[in-house]
Amino acid sequence: MDPEQPPEPRDEKRRPADATPAVADDDRAVAPKAGGLMRSGLVVSVMTMLSRVMGLLRDVVIATLFGAGDGADAFFVAFKIPNFLRRLFAEGAFNQAFVPVLSEYATRGSRREVKELLDAVAGSLTAVLALITALAMLAAPWLVWAFAPGFGRDPEKLALTADMLRLTFPYLLLISLTAFAGSTLNTWNRFAVPAFTPVLLNLSLIGAALLLTPMFDEPAMALAWGVLIAGGAQLAFQVPFLARLGLLPRPWPDFAHSGVRRILRLMAPALFGVSVSQINLLLDTVLASLLAAGSVSWLYYSDRLVELPLGVFGIAIGTVILPALSKRHAEQSGEHFAAMLDWAIRTVLLLGLPAALALSVLAEPLLISLFHYGAMTERDIAMAAMSLRAYAVGLVAFMLIKVLAPGFFARQDTATPVKVGIVAMVANMVFNLILIWPLAHAGLALATSLSAFLNAGLLGWLLRKQGVLVFQPGWGRYGVQLLGGCTVMGLGLAWLSPDWQAWLGWSVWTRAGWMAALVSAGAAVYFAWLAAFGIRLRHFRMKG
Known part of the structure; x- marks a missing residue:
């Protein structure tokens, strides 16, 4: 099906075997046709890559203008709080609960039933999040203290972060509605638009940093305005695509709607089950605020690099597999369901293992190439490299969680992942307390990685x-x-890469040229080895 064409009504006398949801008329709905998972994953990966590259450019601008000082620390915490809740609710529990229910309505129900569900969910989501946003803006100083207690030792830093939070917290409402729209589009196999949408956040922050900074006594305040602007822009971008499919809701709260009740029941335990890695990262921020100045920023910059392959590969695969698994569960196709999970794990390992190894081997050169400008010091690079290597240890586990958790949520099983999430979160706390003393901020990153392996291992074992x-x-x-x-790729990168101290004196173009050459050489060696030993692209084709 052409991604830009509205779904076609089905023939009432004969339903194709591969039919999936789309809105046809008031009495019937046709499900979106199944597409190739690899093709859909590639679309999401390309768009996510664009978003992550723009995100790295955004971080280069922020690092250059603000470094790792008090203003940057304040913004990162003020942005992390609504961003954490976004991942926990909008892209975590809500997405995992909403997509399976919507897929079931679209596969088995009528156009009217689908529209009623969308109207009720949009209205209920808006009502709840508007109330939460208002309360959070009133309680901003207390929220900052809860998320970054170390800031309490500096009243000015605490007040600055609270002022920023009052601007950034409405982003939660706007981006949650954006996630609602994106989940709907994904269910109808329109993956490109939701995957491209985060680019608007990065463009907004870059524009705010470059254009609005001179307007404020505290330059970092411009970034908080950039977040608020981005929330509105992302939601507005997706509205026309929903309207084109005839799926634009008329929001009206209806908590008594059976679909809304089911989504709420599924969301409650899913809060821990699907987003435990985000909770672990939040715990890192709380403890990092008690360490040396700059610790929050070092963890942030290293986490940003890990997020690149995680988003391009792990989250992309998880995004396309959830609607496909939900459809197969609704059709009671257990054999295909199992084959999809196996395909997702193989694909994650194919891409995640070399990415984790490359991040570890090239930690300092990557950080220097991207962030060693302006206020970013050599010490900041060395400290961020420590936490980057610790996060890289868990990259494959982070990816596996993204593809294993849908195996439960597609079957509307949220009780099992929450138990696993609680175990992993408690383990993360224990690892934090053990590792923070000898390794400081890097110990927090390593604890997150270890708990992610425990999480992924338990999910796989239970499946x-x-x-x-x-x-x-x-x-x-x-x-x-x-x-x-x-092995061959890692040895090649270690042999080809100059000592990281040499990178400090190079121009931006020399750094970019060397990094491009190293990444290209590593990828060429890795995939040439796989091709020589029998792995072919056709082995990863999978029907959705």
């Missing part, structure tokens, strides 16, 4: 135990092929 995840033949050979490719 296997339930008979939902069935590994397909050939895993032994596949593991050897990946291990060999990573």
Whole structure:
């Protein structure tokens, strides 16, 4: 189906076997046609790559103008609070609960039923988040103290962060409605628009940093305005695409609607189950605020680099697989369901293992190339590299969580992941207390990675135990092929890369040229090895 064309009504006398949801008339609805998961994943990956590259450019601008000082620390906390809640609610629990229910309505229900669900969910979501936003703006100083207690030692820093939070918190309402629109588009296999939308956040922050900074006594306040502007821009961008499909809701709160009640029931336990990694990152921020000045920023810059492959590969695969799994569950196609999960795990390992290794080997050169300008010092680079390597250890686990959790949520099972999430979160707290003393901020990052492995391991084990995840033949050979490719790539990068101290004296163009050459060489060596030992692109084709 052309992604820009509205869904076509089905023939009432004969329904195609592969039909999926789309709105046809008041009495019937046709489900969106199944597409190739690899193709859909590639679309999301390309758009996500654009967004992440723009995000790195945004961080280069912020690092250059603000470094790792008090203003930057204040903004990162003021942005992290609504951003954390966005990932927890909008892209976490809400998305995982809403998509399976919407897919079921679209597959089995009528156009009228789908529209009533969208109207009720949009209205209820707006009402709840508007109330939360108003209360949070009133309680801003207390929220800052709760999320970054170390700021309480500096009243001016605490007050600045609270002022920023009053501007950034409405972003939660706007971006949650954006996530609602994006989830609807994803269910109808329109993946490109939601995947492109985050680019607008990065453009807004870059514009605010460059254009609005001179207007404020505290320059970093411009970034808070940039967040607020971005929230409105992202929501406005998706509205025409919903309208084109005939799916633009008329928001009206209706908490008694059966679909809304089901979504709420699924959301409650999903808050921990799908977003435990975000809770772990939040705990890092709380503890980092008690460490040396700059610790929050060091963790932020290193986390940003890990987010690039996580978003381009892990989140992209998780995004396309959830609607596909939800559809297969509604159709009671257990064999295809299991094959999809196996495909997702293989794909994550194919891309995640070399990405984690490259981040570790090239930690300092990457940070220097992107952030060593203006106020960013050599010490900041060395400190951020420590936490980057610690986060890189858990990159594959972060990715696996993104593709394993949908195996539960597509079946509307939110109780099991919440139990796993609680175990992983408690383990993260224990790891934090053990590792923070010898390793400081890097210990917090390593604790997050270790708890992510525990989380992913338990999810995979339970899916296997339930008979939902069935590994397909050939895993032994596949593991050897990946291990060999990573070994050759890692040795090649270590041999080719100059000492990181040399990078400090290079111009931006010399750094960019060297980094491009190293990344290209590493990718070429890795995929050439895999091709030589029998891995082909056709092995990763999977029907949605």
